[in-house]
Amino acid sequence: MSFVDPMQADKLLGVFRAVSGLKDAVVVVHSPVGCHWGINYIQRLSYRKTNSTVSALRERSVIFGGHEHLKKSIEIIFKNKKKDKYLIILSASVPSIIGDDIEGIISESSVSDVSYLVFDCGGYKGKMMEGYEEALEELFPWIEEKKKKDSSLLVNIIGIQRDIPMGEANIKEIKRMLSLFGIKINSIFPPERIKEIKDASKADLNIVFGYGKGLAEKMKEEFGIPYIFFEEYPYGISLCERFLKKVAQHFGISEKRTEKVLQREKRRILNALKPAHMYLHTLYDLPVAVSGDFAQVKGISNFLSKELGCMIKLVNVNACDDFSDLSEKVLFQASMHEFENAIYDVDLIFGSETEKTISKKMNIPLIQFSYPILSRIFLNDTPYLGFKGIPVLVEEIINHLQML
Numbered sequence: 001m002s003f004v005d006p007m008q009a010d011k012l013l014g015v016f017r018a019v020s021g022l023k024d025a026v027v028v029v030h031s032p033v034g035c036h037w038g039i040n041y042i043q044r045l046s047y048r049k050t051n052s053t054v055s056a057l058r059e060r061s062v063i064f065g066g067h068e069h070l071k072k073s074i075e076i077i078f079k080n081k082k083k084d085k086y087l088i089i090l091s092a093s094v095p096s097i098i099g100d101d102i103e104g105i106i107s108e109s110s111v112s113d114v115s116y117l118v119f120d121c122g123g124y125k126g127k128m129m130e131g132y133e134e135a136l137e138e139l140f141p142w143i144e145e146k147k148k149k150d151s152s153l154l155v156n157i158i159g160i161q162r163d164i165p166m167g168e169a170n171i172k173e174i175k176r177m178l179s180l181f182g183i184k185i186n187s188i189f190p191p192e193r194i195k196e197i198k199d200a201s202k203a204d205l206n207i208v209f210g211y212g213k214g215l216a217e218k219m220k221e222e223f224g225i226p227y228i229f230f231e232e233y234p235y236g237i238s239l240c241e242r243f244l245k246k247v248a249q250h251f252g253i254s255e256k257r258t259e260k261v262l263q264r265e266k267r268r269i270l271n272a273l274k275p276a277h278m279y280l281h282t283l284y285d286l287p288v289a290v291s292g293d294f295a296q297v298k299g300i301s302n303f304l305s306k307e308l309g310c311m312i313k314l315v316n317v318n319a320c321d322d323f324s325d326l327s328e329k330v331l332f333q334a335s336m337h338e339f340e341n342a343i344y345d346v347d348l349i350f351g352s353e354t355e356k357t358i359s360k361k362m363n364i365p366l367i368q369f370s371y372p373i374l375s376r377i378f379l380n381d382t383p384y385l386g387f388k389g390i391p392v393l394v395e396e397i398i399n400h401l402q403m404l
């Protein structure tokens with residue numbers, strides 16, 4: 001009998017990833033005492049500082065309920081907090097099963113004036129990226145109707161993950177690329193400040209990368225903000241061009257100006273790649289396996305196969321869609337055991353910390369580009385996304401292959 005180790009975590013982690021980075025809101029995981037360890041582990045997985053805690057339920061709470069634990073936790077947290085009280089509660093499996101009335105507990109507490117969101121995150125309620133998607137959408141009630149004070153072009157970026165390798169650098173590159181057309185970023189989801197959420201209605205356009213379409217739909221209905229949806233992250237030249245052309249077209253920017261900007265960016269990137277010319281031919285038909293969430297996997301697979309000429313032998317994704325033109329074989333929400341058994345004649349893996357054991361066992365180089373991360377930190381501004389990310393990725397691939 002083989003042990004099946006799921007590749008994707010449950011809804012709790014997805015919601016946590018989407019909301020825990022809010023610096024001026026408190027996130028409480030309503031769950032058993034063991035999650036003291038668990039919450040620290042989740043924080044370490046994200047390598048981002050979070051403002052979170054746990055209600056620390058005991059065994060008796062399974063019988064008598066966790067009302068008192070959660071009530072005391074909330075009151076202690078907000079004891080000296082006089083204003084701007086924002087609370088997000090993630091109800092884990094135990095309180096979800098026993099049916100704790102979270103809203104009732106909050107109303108009975110001494111801080112009943114708190115602004116709060118409650119997520120039912122029982123492990124049986126869904127998978128990680130489903131929780132991520134839901135959390136983004138449920139931030140909508142905190143958006144306030146506001147008007148811009150000037151004529152600048154403002155966009156919200158929705159669904160871009162901050163807690164992946166080069167996460168913040170990726171955002172900085174998206175910001176840089178948009179600035180080439182005089183477009184500014186108004187808010188980013190997942191947000192870091194409540195103000196970002198409140199001000200989201202000031203944007204002229206929502207740009208959605210993979211996740212957050214539900215939030216964009218609500219903002220379109222309530223505030224009349226249109227949105228453009230990209231099912232993949234912009235890795236490589238073609239996806240960067242597609243991204244910028246769609247946004248420029250929306251704002252009525254001329255094709256001539258758009259093409260001029262894109263040609264300048266492409267020349268710069270091709271010049272940066274010239275020192276690698278003697279290595280690039282070795283990437284043709286290079287057998288590669290890719291594992292991660294759909295938006296990242298779709299984008300990186302497009303870059304590897306269509307621009308570098310790699311052969312995508314295996315793709316493991318957390319959401320189902322068409323990969324027929326990019327990969328020989330596609331796994332959908334497979335276990336680690338299934339993924340390992342499917343890898344054959346592969347020279348490079350694009351994945352996360354999850355694939356590290358397979359990488360070591362099979363002596364296949366691993367480039368971490370997706371969540372989770374444990375063994376790397378990122379202190380510089382080199383992205384994987386966008387035009388600037390192209391030479392970074394090529395450098396990573398060639399250097400990893402040199403290690404063989």
